[in-house]
Amino acid sequence: MKIWDMHCHLPSPQLTGESLMEQAEQLLEIAGRVGISKLCLFLEVGKPLGPFSDDEIVRVLERYYDRLYGFVWCDLQQTAESVDLLQKWVGDGPMVGLKLGGFSGVCSRREYAPVFEKAIDLKAVIYQHTWLKVSGNLPNESTPQDVVDLAKRYPDYPFICGHSGGDWEVGIRAVTAAPNVSIGIGGFYPTSGIVESGVRQLGAERVLYGSDAPGRSFSSQLGKVLGADLPDEHKQMILYDNFDRLMQPISRKKGWIAP
């Protein structure tokens, strides 16, 4: 099967490479061992990346243009800055998507609309971290319900609900209310039944594989799909087809594929 991982992080203390290029190559090599051919990197360019410069990020994405995608990690609370980052990295640069994390603001708040409207204008793929913690969410952390509220305002545009809400039995049910929301299945333990539940309630076309590596293991997350009680056709959709489909509009806009 063809496998793309749409949820990875660089740089990371889990990797030994001293440069961003070395870390990227290390991550690609590890992913390749379990059959993953392309990685989507969430890159926190809005914050200091340690010793790594913007130029180095560009070099990594250009060197491995055929094996790496880059998402710009923004903070909704820095609304104007995020709009500028999207233009710089997606509109004018090599990146293809918007990543919003657990500290990045509650996505359903209407004052953050300029960021989403910029991303939509650029045809960026939008990934929103979500969790539903029984211990209580972070102050600026989004839930699946927040993604649904956001997605209903832009019903023709796709959104990815990251981590399936963590508490996936609740998260999956929440996003059934918005047909333009898919779930990312990475970044939590490989509890049996998550993928089958997603397919049963949302359809295989709304479930996407991503690992959250290198913090998470590629294997623990990939096992959720390969071990699921699903036909191979559905597994292929989750491992590759669905993310490839979400990539089509931005790929056309950038001229990487024919209009």
Add this chain to the structure above:
Amino acid sequence: MTVSAANVTRRDFLTLTAAGGLLANARRSQAEPVTGAESVTPSWVDANVYLSRWPFRRMRYDTPDALASMLRSKGITQAWTGSLDGVFHKDIGAVNRRLSEACAQQDDGLLVPFGSINPLLPQWRDELRLCAERYRMPGIRLHPSYHGYDLKEPRLAELLQRAAELNLIVQLCAWLEDARTQHPQMRVPDVDLAPLGDLAASTSGLRLVLLNGVKNAAGVAQAKLLQLPNVYCDIAQLETSEGVSKLLATTTAEHLLFGSYSPMFYFDSARLKLTESVLTPQQDQAIRFGTARSLLPA
């Protein structure tokens, strides 16, 4: 994963070649994506398996026949099997009897019962003896946080010593579910493992296996524990990229066991970890079966 025939016993070799596994492995390219059913390995012990039901969710493979069938299809030749009833039920005697009977119904000896002991319940010493002498179990499984005690509990020290004297392996389960996703009225903390090093070091003859106790290979407390000669762990909960390789930087393969935590976790999540890390054939075999065999009574 390719299998080195040099370290395969004659019996293993015959089993393997009869299934066509060795030749299939020999032909397989390392570059081949690992996306299908894994080929047969000579012997493979899963040290972290449960029977019965999780109270908060039905799971595929939560019946003995279904679980055993799945494990066989993956190539598992022996599964150290506890009972989720042993986590939640108070009648531990009935739990262990049912576990023993359910495992015995698998004619090929695939499921090896590990009884539950709760040292806070009456008659636990008798139950421990039953596990060893009546049910002939090779070990027991403890769930301190779900049973409501910490590792400073004096009865735990006595339990470990008695288990060692009965030649029982002790599996101590540190975690069953992410604390963030637990039922709001059933929140159970992870086990604080800090006192375990002194306990393990001071208990003569103890063989202690930590289940679901190593999330991150960089954990300092676990690394210290695994440097003790009688402490071992499984890999079911292990995360991070190349987690097994990272864990091997803190201990040796002779302290690691393959554990899938089936059926709570997808079996393939643990299986693929052996491919994600670059292991020598010796390390791979130790984790798959060598360490487990070294722990079992002769």
